[in-house]
Amino acid sequence: MAEVTLIEAIRQAMDEELACDPRVFVVGEDVGPRGGVFRATQGLYEKYGADRIIDTPLAELSIVAVGIGSALADLRPVCEIQFADFIFPAFNQIVSEAARMYYRTNGSWCVPMVIRAPYGGGIGGGLYHSQSVEAYFAHVPGLKIVVPSTPYDAKGLLKSAIRDPNPVIMFEPKKGYRAIKGDVPEGEYTVPIGPARIAREGRDVSVFAYGMMVHYTVEAANKLAADVIDTEVIDLRTLLPVDKAAILESIKKTGKALIVHEDTRTMGYGAEVAAVLADEGFEFLDAPVRRLTGLDVPGVPFSHPMQDYFMPNPDKIAAAIRELARY
Amino acid sequence: MQIEPITHRNTQLSQQTLLEMYWHMQLSRRLDERAWAIHRQGRIAFHISAIGHEAAQVAAAYAIHRGVDFVAPYYRDLTLMLALGMSPVDFLMSLFGKRDEIGSGGRQMPSHFNNRALNVVSTSAVVATQVPQAAGLAFAIQYKQRCGLVDPNDTTQPRLALTCLGEGSTSQGEWHEGMNWAGVHKLPFICLVQNNVYAISMRVDQQMAVRNVADRAPAYGVHGITVDGTDVLAMYDAMSEAVQRAYRGEGATLVEAKCYRITPHSSDDDDRTYRSREEVEQAKTRDPLLRFRQFLLQESILTDSSFQEYDERAKAIVEQAQIDAEAAPYPDAADAAGAVYKSN
Numbered sequence: 227m228a229e230v231t232l233i234e235a236i237r238q239a240m241d242e243e244l245a246c247d248p249r250v251f252v253v254g255e256d257v258g259p260r261g262g263v264f265r266a267t268q269g270l271y272e273k274y275g276a277d278r279i280i281d282t283p284l285a286e287l288s289i290v291a292v293g294i295g296s297a298l299a300d301l302r303p304v305c306e307i308q309f310a311d312f313i314f315p316a317f318n319q320i321v322s323e324a325a326r327m328y329y330r331t332n333g334s335w336c337v338p339m340v341i342r343a344p345y346g347g348g349i350g351g352g353l354y355h356s357q358s359v360e361a362y363f364a365h366v367p368g369l370k371i372v373v374p375s376t377p378y379d380a381k382g383l384l385k386s387a388i389r390d391p392n393p394v395i396m397f398e399p400k401k402g403y404r405a406i407k408g409d410v411p412e413g414e415y416t417v418p419i420g421p422a423r424i425a426r427e428g429r430d431v432s433v434f435a436y437g438m439m440v441h442y443t444v445e446a447a448n449k450l451a452a453d454v455i456d457t458e459v460i461d462l463r464t465l466l467p468v469d470k471a472a473i474l475e476s477i478k479k480t481g482k483a484l485i486v487h488e489d490t491r492t493m494g495y496g497a498e499v500a501a502v503l504a505d506e507g508f509e510f511l512d513a514p515v516r517r518l519t520g521l522d523v524p525g526v527p528f529s530h531p532m533q534d535y536f537m538p539n540p541d542k543i544a545a546a547i548r549e550l551a552r553y
Numbered sequence: 554m555q556i557e558p559i560t561h562r563n564t565q566l567s568q569q570t571l572l573e574m575y576w577h578m579q580l581s582r583r584l585d586e587r588a589w590a591i592h593r594q595g596r597i598a599f600h601i602s603a604i605g606h607e608a609a610q611v612a613a614a615y616a617i618h619r620g621v622d623f624v625a626p627y628y629r630d631l632t633l634m635l636a637l638g639m640s641p642v643d644f645l646m647s648l649f650g651k652r653d654e655i656g657s658g659g660r661q662m663p664s665h666f667n668n669r670a671l672n673v674v675s676t677s678a679v680v681a682t683q684v685p686q687a688a689g690l691a692f693a694i695q696y697k698q699r700c701g702l703v704d705p706n707d708t709t710q711p712r713l714a715l716t717c718l719g720e721g722s723t724s725q726g727e728w729h730e731g732m733n734w735a736g737v738h739k740l741p742f743i744c745l746v747q748n749n750v751y752a753i754s755m756r757v758d759q760q761m762a763v764r765n766v767a768d769r770a771p772a773y774g775v776h777g778i779t780v781d782g783t784d785v786l787a788m789y790d791a792m793s794e795a796v797q798r799a800y801r802g803e804g805a806t807l808v809e810a811k812c813y814r815i816t817p818h819s820s821d822d823d824d825r826t827y828r829s830r831e832e833v834e835q836a837k838t839r840d841p842l843l844r845f846r847q848f849l850l851q852e853s854i855l856t857d858s859s860f861q862e863y864d865e866r867a868k869a870i871v872e873q874a875q876i877d878a879e880a881a882p883y884p885d886a887a888d889a890a891g892a893v894y895k896s897n
Contacts (some may be wrong), residue, residue: 328893
């Protein structure tokens with residue numbers, strides 16, 4: 227075991243898949259000699275060359291569309307969208323094309339493509355370098371959506387995504403790229419797309435979170451242990467397909483549910499988790515399902531006081547858990 | 554009606570090939586007309602026509618390595634698809650939404666072509682989405698050759714990607730991004746724009762300020778050529794040149810086929826609201842099928858009575874295909890829920 231950062235784990239996953247499958251290539255803006263603006267592809271250009279680490283024109287739509295075309299031709303593109311905020315020019319190709327290809331061809335063509343996109347706020351990025359965009363895509367059957375919170379999961383999920391015959395989007399919590407460290411085994415392993423994981427076991431309240439919010443929630447839960455509130459934290463990891471079983475398993479134990487995400491509230495991913503709880507977990511609930519989310523404003527504001535007001539943080543999460551525990 | 558003669562002569566096509574090409578155009582026309590007829594009878598919900606486009610499409614099919622090179626078509630490519638190997642019954646199955654429709658099992662509207670066996674990739678209705686995807690197909694060809702995954706001289710493998718669209722679709726950003734990729738990476742890529750003057754009701758001068766779509770080619774660093782898209786011989790030569798350029802690694806070509814949409818946009822359109830009958834009648838003097846027929850007669854490649862035989866045969870095939878397609882089963886309703894994800 228070696229302790230690595232989140233970004234290093236992501237880089238290792240690409241490196242290993244590039245090494246073992248000649249059909250795998252990396253495509254995106256500044257991914258070549260520059261090594262990516264976040265350094266996710268650092269060293270890959272030197273190792274695999276310009277034929278497999280492809281710098282593209284500054285145009286997200288065609289990064290994805292070229293990925294789709296090459297996936298149809300049985301390559302395994304790993305597309306980098308520099309910031310999740312810039313994925314919308316490619317929205318049509320992802321939603322109308324990649325997600326529908328298998329269904330609309332009755333299974334005769336598939337799109338084994340990965341899209342990686344750094345997302346999330348709290349980094350002074352303002353409206354266009356801070357967004358959480360997962361809910362738009364989690365609404366689309368045909369896509370798979372993963373959001374790792376640990377280096378172990380980031381590497382294992384990305385390797386699974388690259389080997390998956392379907393289009394997979396991995397949203398990466400960029401605030402944690404260097405801040406989050408964790409053990410990653412030396413040898414080959416993968417993390418399956420689908421199952422959530424228990425990040426912290428508890429009996430009193432269940433908190434459902436993903437990405438950076440898992441770390442904030444665990445921090446809040448550890449503080450609350452002193453108040454004798456025993457919080458369970460579920461790291462959803464895969465947003466699509468939804469791991470209903472894990473959600474229901476936890477609520478059976480605690481009877482109280484809080485959902486935390488930094489995306490805005492209305493029609494956010496938490497609404498689906500709440501719907502699963504209302505529909506299939508109703509008999510286990512001892513309190514209303516609560517959500518702690520980003521504000522319903524059009525984007526994360528730049529200036530620090532306003533940004534901090536927008537973002538969930540460990541203190542806000544702790545307050546929400548405490549209130550729910552008291553219900 | 555005086556049919557404008559074909560003037561282009563510089564082609565290497567054998568008489569046999571010319572007759573095959575004519576046959577596909579004739580079959581396409583009869584099939585297309587049947588689709589309009591059964592729509593008027595209320596038997597099908599939708600048809601979108603290739604009438605007026607047959608020469609450009611059959612020439613494209615015959616210029617590439619049919620069934621091997623990648624094709625990302627658009628909804629007006631009925632003749633192209635027939636010439637590549639789609640059967641009339643495949644098309645009629647799509648009109649009726651039948652279970653065994655080859656492209657989508659009845660999920661897609663008619664003319665949203667797909668045929669894996671022919672290396673024809675699936676097309677959507679969002680126009681021009683196929684263009685950057687086709688650049689991706691061409692990129693994959695180049696990638697596999699460079700990385701030693703295929704031999705560049707292996708003619709059993711795709712060696713180029715052809716995509717088609719109308720002139721209206723070139724207003725989309727998707728077209729621009731696809732063309733740009735093709736130019737930057739010098740891809741084995743052919744973009745065939747079938748400029749039929751209208752995008753539903755919008756005339757070409759409402760789409761662009763330049764005279765020809767192909768005038769934009771130099772901006773992408775690709776070769777561009779504007780061709781009379783109703784002259785099958787001129788189209789074949791232009792397409793062949795583009796194919797050779799792609800095979801030789803000399804990069805992409807934008808071929809603009811100037812033709813005319815003789816029918817309304819689709820069965821849901823009424824073109825009397827935006828163009829005169831005189832204009833349409835005038836355009837019929839350049840009907841690609843009639844021009845080719847006149848050429849074959851003048852060159853004594855076929856006689857009047859042989860044309861009659863071709864026509865009878867085409868009508869009989871279409872008739873039988875319709876009978877077979879109507880008799881074929883619909884999908885099970887619950888098939889709507891199936892095949893969203895491919896299993897690992």
